[in-house]
Amino acid sequence: MAQPGLGIRFQRHFLAARQLRSFPWPELEQNLRAAPDSSLLVDILHQTILHPLCVKYPPSTKYRRCFLTELIKKHESTAAEPLDELYDTLADVLNEEESTNCYKNYLLPTGGCVTLSESRAIVSAGTTGLVTWDAALHLAQWAMENPLVFSHRTVLELGSGIGFTGIAICKTCSPKTYIFSDHHHCVLQQLTENIHLNGFVLEPGTTQDIQRQCQGQEPEATNYQKPKLIVAELDWSSVTEKQLLDLQPEVIIAADVVYDPEIIVALIGVLQKLSTSRADRKPPEVYIAFTIRNPDTCHLFQAELDKVGIGWQIIPAHSNSVFLCDVQPNVIILQLFL
Structure with a gap:
């Protein structure tokens, strides 16, 4: 079982665009090893990149790209089935132009x-x-x-x-x-x-x-x-x-x-x-x-x-x-x- 609140902790870090190294990645890896299914990653994706606040007021394109790349790495290190939603979201971000301003929530x-x-x-x-x-x-x-x-x-x-x-x-x-x-x-x-x-x-x-x-x-x-x-x-x-x-x-x-x-x-x-x-x-x-x-x-x-x-x-x-x-x-x- 995933630790309750892991998605919420990712969300707090992500919406405020805190340093990626500060995220609870080790806990995510531990949970993915224990239960290699995609539901936890889908939850984190929707708590972060696809959260309504992020959609309306997004962090920088580079930040979102780096975060998604790291999330995909964690997914690919497990035996879970491919998660199209992750790759589709990354493709959308890669097609965006970088702005001089970004948002933090x-x-x-x-x-x-x-x-x-x-x-x-x-x-x-x-x-x-x-x-x-x-x-x-x-x-x-x-x-x-x-x-x-x-x-x-x-x-x-x-x-x-x-x-x-x-x-x-x-x-x-x-x-x-x-x-x-x-x-x-x-x-x-x-x-x-x-x-x-x-x-x-x-x-x-x-x-x-x-x-x-x-x-x-x-x-x-x-x-x-x-x-x-x-x-x-x-x-x-x-x-x-x-x-x-x-x-x-x-x-x-x-x-x-x-x-x-x-x-x-x-x-x-x-x-x-x-x-x-x-x-x-x-x-x-x-x-x-x-x-x-x-x-x-x-x-x-x-x-x-x-x-x-x-x-x-x-x-x-x-x-x-x-x-x-x-x-x-x-x-x-x-x-x-x-």
Whole structure:
């Protein structure tokens, strides 16, 4: 008997286009050896490539081709009869032209999903902001485990990128207002498209030039309470204290914004501006998630926080894994005290 949920685990990995090596291939091989029939492979095919979400919002052509090739290898290593559906599906994918953009679909524990259009290149249009990074997954998962931090509050996200963390929080944590922010024009355009793609409508007057490019897209039907959503163009090097304080954030979050000394200095400047002129109300809660690629950069960030008197503590790791199929454990979340 196949282990219950193997098809679902393949589905979660596949729809989010996680690395192929992270899939539960050994378990699949074990199950195929024990019962060399095609029913398990047919189930996996329909949970992945032929899933309605994948048909509507597919991962890249190359990714689907590599996945099908691996699935066919596993099938051919058994004594099972040939499975025409596998080869027919591969033939269809081989006939497709590769697009510069692809989709990722992250299934939520609440039953919905976050669908994102991403660039296939890690660096595209001169920015790294057109793909979803692991720290964004880490922060979204932590948010879903701690929804009261965000519930009925105004949240400002610094460096939203293409929107995964914010869209996940808006779908699961019931914020009152969510302010996405970034600086690069292409990122803001992609972010706005993804917000629409997930069934949200932006407040009138936010990033108007970008919104005009997205008109004509029908938002998908949704059944969750919609917060007020704003997209703000925010240049950390020139934003004023008044502009930041006018947003009145109660919670500030950011993911993968600690990777370069210059960016760290600009980020801390923004946090300092947000910590001032608050005699009338509590300072916002701040949570920053980042991958430790270079320990020196992490230590620099912590030293710069100490230098300006911003306190910090490391948030404990997750109790379970929703999105983190192949994420390395070198992502941390800091809570900052302004």
